[in-house]
Amino acid sequence: MNDRYLPLDADELAADEAVQAYVLAGEDTGAWESWLARHPEKARALRDATTLLLALNVPASTAEADEQALNGLWQAIAARTQVDQTKCDESGAQVFDLADHARASRRRRIIGWSMAVAASLLLIYLLQPGAQVWITGPGETQLVLLPDSSTVRLGPNSRLSVEGYSDDRRLTLLGEGLFQVAKGSPFTVETPEGTIAVLGTSFDVDATAGQLTVACRTGRVRVTRAASARVLSATEATHSEGAVLTEVRTLDLWAESNDATVIRFYDARLAHVLARLESYYDRQVAVPAEAGERRLDVALPTDDFQQAISNLDYILGVSLDTTMNKR
């Protein structure tokens, strides 16, 4: 034991790795005792350092609740990593697969926009025992509250069906939906483009007109389509009009609000934006010939048509021509 420890006070001794090894693991005990015998004036400093190190060295224990959460989390990880292996054997299939966030269901997401979408018409058909269907027409949105407090904000001209919603939470979507998923068992959304499996996050899916747009609001989601895959964190999005997903982009405007009265577009063609607006408002909007292919990142209100058009007019620098649809 050399004398480099002599100038050190109690705090500096406690911060020294060799002292920590001596106090916490009993290393070099003989050497330290010899050192103390030679330098009794350091006994107090070493004792103070020892006292504090012992107090700090509280072995971490795992609470029962943590064990449950971690066991649930492992099930999710195992499912995702083993599923990925299976996917390697597939080819050509157009798969749209979001992350599985399975964990113990100890928390439920607060439904932030639970009653915001009230102006809608709900059509429920009982196709067979245990199955329900929600259908929205032009200009209609619907907030669907599922038994486990998960919610779906169904966009216009969309159809959501649910069958046997219990241990296996499985839904079928045609069109557009914003999902806020309560934690629990696997949550699966089937669309014509593929299957979304997710648990405990919120995300937007726009699977209309042959394109896919996926935006993650909270948590993380994994999107795979054909040979491309992207992992989205909160406020990130990707989309595809073919077999390849675009690079992930962060969308500040998506992070501004979780307002149910806003529809957001990411790198969307103007023609697509206007088509979606027509669905929400049951109005016709002529697509300017010179700007139809222009791409926009934009958030537009779904409860104020004039404001939406005004925003687009400002962005595009044109005056859009609108007319009322005929029912």
Place this chain on the structure above:
Amino acid sequence: MPTTDRDWTQLRAGEHAALERLYRAHAPALLRYGRGLAAEAQALDAIQELYVRLWDRRERLPESANPRAYLITSLRHDLVRDLRREAKVTEFAPGRETDGEESVEFEIIGRERDNEQQRDLQRALNLLSARERELIELRFRQELDYDAISAVTGISYQSARNVLARAIGKLRGALSTSLCAAVGTSLTCATLLLELSRQTPS
């Protein structure tokens, strides 16, 4: 700290069971550490993504690594990135710290030893800066050495020592009364080591 060098090698070779062993060995510590940086739900999400990524990129992992340090470094990176997006990261305030590095909010959440001494310690820990709390956690709860702490936090070896020494000084000052009463000022180091041997598995 669990020894998982073989698990690391087997993971790189594509053995899925090794991933589970690494999870069982380190996930509780990761949750504890992640909970200090972010909300529990966010920490759990990040841990899940971390292990999925570990598997997806297993062939590109370094040949040798301290798994605990590697995982904590990755988790910290992910959580800080997410927290920065949510503007919940406390950036380093010039003049307040001396290590010149970014600081993140870090809370040590005590769950063990719900007794008076532990409560005193928790109160004393709350007097520390976020960076100081984080280093206390990494050194004494996660049992990382200074090299690993440096890798996790991005501060130098010497800065880590300095920050920890400063934290210890603050703690010792705050705890001087209660700790002396609890541990006993007349105890010698040898006695304390005996006490230690009853607390720490060999």
